[in-house]
Amino acid sequence: MPDRLRAALLLAPALAVFGAFFLIPLAQLAIAGGAGGYTTILTEPRYLRSLGVTLLVAALTTVITLGIATAVGLFLARNRFPGRGTLLALMTLPLAFPGVVVGYLVIMLAGRQGLVAEISMALGGERIVFAYSMAGLLLGYVYFSIPRTLLTVIAAAEKLDPRLEEAARSLGASPFGVLRDVLLPGLAPALTAAGAICFATATGAFGTAFALASRIDVLPMVIYTEFTLQANLAVAAALSFLLGLATWAVLALARGASGGAAG
């Protein structure tokens, strides 16, 4: 059998799955929005507001996660101490938790009977509860994103040449100067890649918002409500298609910028 024919036959099942169960459905989605769906989105302020809120939460998630993961990742990459492996294993445990479980864990932490509420009561204060708000959602997305980002940062930090850092220090650079001029530029491709994944996940996922079961109007929740409760298929389809296009574009751009490191 000629090589080309064999290659085509071996590739055919994957392309069939992709075409039949991804391309055709997405095309249907684009069409189902119709002219009506797209104009409704642009003219009704609540859809634009929800888009703004979604982008804001995603941007905050990305900034906070990158900050935390860079600090912790650099520390774990640079230091060896007893218990380091266990600590790293514990911190990557949530990798396998879906958003809906993360939402529940946020309730365990900051809900009505959550840890924060119990501790603030025990200290004689009021019962602090913020799980069912935008702050709770943000907390959930940061929780979800830290393990992934942390692994990326550690892998990138271990590839940096420690001699560069030593050289900068011996030339009199302050710790902040080393971070700004040596470490962050070295980590930049990995941070871009991880940041894009944080951003895309926080824009498109809705398990966490769903579990918090509150009136959080992020885009995926709006799509779900429009589809199930109001049976407003055109708007749901138009919103989904635009959301899909946007997250795909963010990931593609970041992959270009980071030289292929982004998922």
Add this chain to the structure above:
Amino acid sequence: MGFWTGLGFTLLISAFLILPVLVSVLAGVTANQFEGLSSGLTTRWLREVWANYGGTVLLSLQIALATLVITLLVGVPAAYVLARHAGLTARLVEEALVMPVAVPGIATALGLILAYGAVGDLRASWLFILVGHVVFCLPFMVRAVLAVLLSMDLKGLEEAARACGASWPQRFLGVILPNIAGGMLAGSLMVVTLSLGEFNMTLLLHTPFTRTLPVGLADAYTALRTEMASAYTLIFFVLIVPLLSAMQWAAGRADRVGAVR
């Protein structure tokens, strides 16, 4: 940043990640969460959850295994072709195949309903969920296997086998498959973990008769008392944590093998 400041911050973040898990696990085996641990430990909630939601666990396992079989059969040959061909077409196909990861599950699910929701009894069948999981998981299998294929001298191996008179099926089954077993293992663990936890698509794709574990969890979080919701979550942890550990073990093993080469 000094060592102790760094350690302190790292411990704070790990507490943020781990404490809610511990609280949830404890709540799932505590007789009465309002009274706390002093009310004693019990398996009552676990048994009640299993009686009411055991079916969701079994359906999720069934879907995860079926997804695994299909992604192996479809994904491994595709990865092989992508590794053997360097041209633009191959790169475009690769780009297309991983696209479903970048598009939010809710969008893909809505598209699937629009395209196939009215086809026969498909909408009511578990196969409808299976289709969604295959689309979402296939890129992870392709990437895991492709990574291993690209790290080894595929052409050299094949030529050596061909010179020894091996036919293509003999080369593929006898030489290539054993060499990419590590990538297939890593991809398999990833696919099963992702399928078991998939919610973004499944919430739209499921029906009352095809509820999966994460969909049942979401229901429990809004409808049941804390002890039951936590016990249900505990069952999920028991399934997923060994898979995750196996995944990390497989990744570490791949790193070491890579270092030796």
